[in-house]
Amino acid sequence: MKMNGARIMLECLKKEGVDTVFGYPGGTVINLYDELFNFKEIHHIMPRHEQAGTHAADGYARATGKVGVAIATSGPGATNTITGIATAYMDSIPMVIITGQVPTALIGNDAFQEVDIIGITRPCTKHSFLIRNVKDIALTMKKAFYIARSGRPGPVLVDFPKDIQMAHGEFHYPETVDIRGYKPNLSGHPRQVDKAVAMILDSRRPVMYVGGGAVLGDAAEPLTLLARKLSLPVTTTLMGLGSFPESDELSLGMLGMHGAYCANMAMSNSDLIIAIGARFDDRVTGKLSTFAPHAKIIHIDVDPTSIKKNVRVDLPIVGDVKDVLVKMINQADNSNDKLAGFTAALSPWHADITAWKEKHPLDYKQSSTVIKPQFVIQKLRELSNEDAIISTDVGQHQMWTAQFFKFNKPRTLLTSGGLGTMGYGLPAAMGAQAAFPNRQVITICGDGGIQMNIQEMATLVQNRLPVKIVILNNNFLGMVRQWQELFFDKRYSSTCNELPIDYIKLADAYGAKGFLASKPGEVESVIKQGFKENGPVIMEFKIAREEKVLPMVPAGASLNEMVLNA
Amino acid sequence: MQHTISVIVENDFGVLSRVATLFSGRGFNIESLSVAPTNEDGLSRMTIVTRGDEQILEQINKQLNKLIDVLKVLDFSDGSAVERELALIKVSAEDTARAEVLRIVDIFRAKIIDVTPKSYTIEATGNPLKIDAILELLRPLGLKEVVRTGSVAIGRGAKGWNG
Numbered sequence: 001m002k003m004n005g006a007r008i009m010l011e012c013l014k015k016e017g018v019d020t021v022f023g024y025p026g027g028t029v030i031n032l033y034d035e036l037f038n039f040k041e042i043h044h045i046m047p048r049h050e051q052a053g054t055h056a057a058d059g060y061a062r063a064t065g066k067v068g069v070a071i072a073t074s075g076p077g078a079t080n081t082i083t084g085i086a087t088a089y090m091d092s093i094p095m096v097i098i099t100g101q102v103p104t105a106l107i108g109n110d111a112f113q114e115v116d117i118i119g120i121t122r123p124c125t126k127h128s129f130l131i132r133n134v135k136d137i138a139l140t141m142k143k144a145f146y147i148a149r150s151g152r153p154g155p156v157l158v159d160f161p162k163d164i165q166m167a168h169g170e171f172h173y174p175e176t177v178d179i180r181g182y183k184p185n186l187s188g189h190p191r192q193v194d195k196a197v198a199m200i201l202d203s204r205r206p207v208m209y210v211g212g213g214a215v216l217g218d219a220a221e222p223l224t225l226l227a228r229k230l231s232l233p234v235t236t237t238l239m240g241l242g243s244f245p246e247s248d249e250l251s252l253g254m255l256g257m258h259g260a261y262c263a264n265m266a267m268s269n270s271d272l273i274i275a276i277g278a279r280f281d282d283r284v285t286g287k288l289s290t291f292a293p294h295a296k297i298i299h300i301d302v303d304p305t306s307i308k309k310n311v312r313v314d315l316p317i318v319g320d321v322k323d324v325l326v327k328m329i330n331q332a333d334n335s336n337d338k339l340a341g342f343t344a345a346l347s348p349w350h351a352d353i354t355a356w357k358e359k360h361p362l363d364y365k366q367s368s369t370v371i372k373p374q375f376v377i378q379k380l381r382e383l384s385n386e387d388a389i390i391s392t393d394v395g396q397h398q399m400w401t402a403q404f405f406k407f408n409k410p411r412t413l414l415t416s417g418g419l420g421t422m423g424y425g426l427p428a429a430m431g432a433q434a435a436f437p438n439r440q441v442i443t444i445c446g447d448g449g450i451q452m453n454i455q456e457m458a459t460l461v462q463n464r465l466p467v468k469i470v471i472l473n474n475n476f477l478g479m480v481r482q483w484q485e486l487f488f489d490k491r492y493s494s495t496c497n498e499l500p501i502d503y504i505k506l507a508d509a510y511g512a513k514g515f516l517a518s519k520p521g522e523v524e525s526v527i528k529q530g531f532k533e534n535g536p537v538i539m540e541f542k543i544a545r546e547e548k549v550l551p552m553v554p555a556g557a558s559l560n561e562m563v564l565n566a
Numbered sequence: 567m568q569h570t571i572s573v574i575v576e577n578d579f580g581v582l583s584r585v586a587t588l589f590s591g592r593g594f595n596i597e598s599l600s601v602a603p604t605n606e607d608g609l610s611r612m613t614i615v616t617r618g619d620e621q622i623l624e625q626i627n628k629q630l631n632k633l634i635d636v637l638k639v640l641d642f643s644d645g646s647a648v649e650r651e652l653a654l655i656k657v658s659a660e661d662t663a664r665a666e667v668l669r670i671v672d673i674f675r676a677k678i679i680d681v682t683p684k685s686y687t688i689e690a691t692g693n694p695l696k697i698d699a700i701l702e703l704l705r706p707l708g709l710k711e712v713v714r715t716g717s718v719a720i721g722r723g724a725k726g727w728n729g
């Protein structure tokens with residue numbers, strides 16, 4: 001059956017199992033939207049800004065593990081998606097972004113609303129395609145989805161000119177796809193795996209250092225199994241939170257700049273670091289020359305470029321982290337006779353770790369007069385459902401969430417780690433809520449970042465997406481203010497928001513509900529009231545204004561040089 | 567350390583800019599780059615001469631391999647390849663200098679491909695060091711214009727890049 005290119009595109013999405021897309025119409029996608037009008041299999045959500053639409057697709061992808069899909073028109077619509085694409089790229093999130101483009105005959109002529117979006121996004125996409133013929137749509141989309149979700153996932157942009165949407169062709173979706181230049185190596189080399197297990201059994205101060213790759217690779221289960229089997233302490237990066245239950249004895253929590261003291265001390269004193277889907281980011285390693293000076297390093301990652309990029313590696317294993325971990329468990333089973341001796345030999349190490357945990361636990365001074373942000377986070381954990389999905393914005397509140405929420409399940413924390421994008425929290429929560437209408441979805445934001453995509457309140461209300469918005473209001477761009485306090489003599493240059501905003505009225509204006517807590521005693525009741533509502537809600541907490549995120553490894557310092565109280 | 571890398575790529579729209587973006591975005595340096603289609607359908611070959619320590623070269627290699635349009639990266643750093651470059655050189659040549667130019671051209675087995683009463687245009691091929699050497703000798707006579715292709719390289723031995 002012949003159909004137009006716009007319809008072919010939608011049929012492709014259906015074949016890929018896409019049930020929800022986030023998009024914003026305009027001149028060069030009007031044909032696509034015309035087809036969407038009667039296309040019942042795909043639920044379309046219109047954000048109020050294309051950046052938010054892209055973040056929503058990203059939140060949808062992080063929460064589900066499926067490929068998120070965003071649509072934007074050419075020119076300004078396309079450029080508005082860039083921050084969303086770069087955010088997804090830095091955190092390896094599978095996404096397909098479809099942008100309208102001016103008709104092929106006009107490309108390169110500075111036509112109305114023409115931009116070279118492929119050129120602009122080249123450094124922040126995994127790959128991109130310009131569709132030049134209606135015959136190519138199906139194969140291009142097959143490739144786009146395959147590239148987005150396989151290997152190290154990432155965003156793929158498809159530029160879709162208007163005349164191709166209007167041209168007619170046959171629809172045949174290919175069953176398989178073969179890209180000769182793209183063959184991700186998923187299977188961990190058995191000999192390397194055996195060596196890894198041998199190195200672990202030889203070690204006396206091992207640490208598992210786990211990153212977002214373990215979440216993206218759905219490896220939480222084998223990871224937890226292996227850690228428990230071998231009694232290995234586990235620390236995660238911000239992106240790795242949820243891959244290993246923080247309620248477990250073996251959990252050290254998050255490491256790095258605002259990580260737990262015990263986690264950073266364990267890394268600094270370790271004799272073997274087993275890095276799993278992590279990339280030795282500068283926020284994690286601190287000063288590179290003094291990073292983990294006594295440790296051998298095993299690095300497991302699906303992306304060979306991550307390995308030996310920042311640190312020396314003694315044993316690289318390229319492969320899907322889940323595959324490698326399962327093989328390691330099997331190999332450990334083969335060495336069952338040695339396990340008891342090994343775990344017994346770890347007891348001095350576990351004793352060291354317990355001592356560090358007790359010496360400087362993650363903590364804060366409670367107050368009876370002002371609300372401490374950490375207290376709000378703890379209360380949110382206590383009062384929310386076990387499977388609640390939390391998104392955060394970027395700043396102090398993000399770090400307090402990472403430190404105090406205690407994540408036990410993968411894909412329950414959605415946060416912009418690599419790019420650190422303010423404005424991410426609300427739209428990401430929106431995407432997750434669209435994927436899971438019946439789960440509790442909470443976004444934890446600062447008073448600065450919430451303004452960056454506040455317009456999405458309208459999308460929430462219109463689409464009955466009951467996201468619970470928590471604003472930790474310090475009336476500061478708190479994270480920057482903290483740096484100014486510590487390193488710039490308290491010169492608070494442009495970090496005080498000054499103008500107070502009435503968030504209750506704001507919620508009301510959008511047709512949502514707002515609640516405010518100004519004293520510690522009100523925290524619990526505001527959370528309970530907010531959670532009881534069936535629709536979207538703002539819960540504002542006026543918090544201690546100059547509270548700092550601690551402990552902290554100052555930029556450029558070593559991991560074991562943490563500032564514990566300042 | 568200087569390295570010569572050959573990259574087999576899909577002959578696709580945008581592939582050159584993907585490679586260039588990769589080098590500039592990651593701060594890798596390009597001393598020369600040449601690209602043209604190969605004998606195989608739909609494939610082009612780039613030769614890139616770059617500079618960096620071992621760790622940087624490993625990253626360059628891996629990052630190139632990661633590009634979807636790249637089929638293969640051949641690293642010729644160990645002298646396992648024959649390398650050639652072509653240069654077109656316009657040099658002033660009047661009076662006694664005319665004979666001097668001809669002598670140099672002869673020594674380097676280069677060719678004169680255009681002549682005027684005041685100049686010669688020379689075509690020289692060879693290892694890039696040889697091109698540097700002929701340019702050094704011609705420089706005192708007055709170089710008017712120099713065009714170099716950058717290196718191309720091919721592995722030694724009977725095997726092709728894909729066996």
Ligand SMILES: Cc1ncc(C[n+]2csc(CCOP(=O)(O)OP(=O)(O)O)c2C)c(N)n1
Pocket residue numbers: 393394395396397398420421422423445446447448449450472474476477478479480
């Ligand atoms: C788009 C963007 N602009 C600027 C920054 C730099 N930045 C990082 S944290 C921060 C302050 C955020 O303030 P707020 O949202 O109130 O959160 P708080 O730190 O107070 O919890 C800023 C400006 C950023 N990360 N992203």
Ligand SMILES: [Mg+2]
Pocket residue numbers: 446447448472473474475476477478
């Ligand atoms: Mg703030």
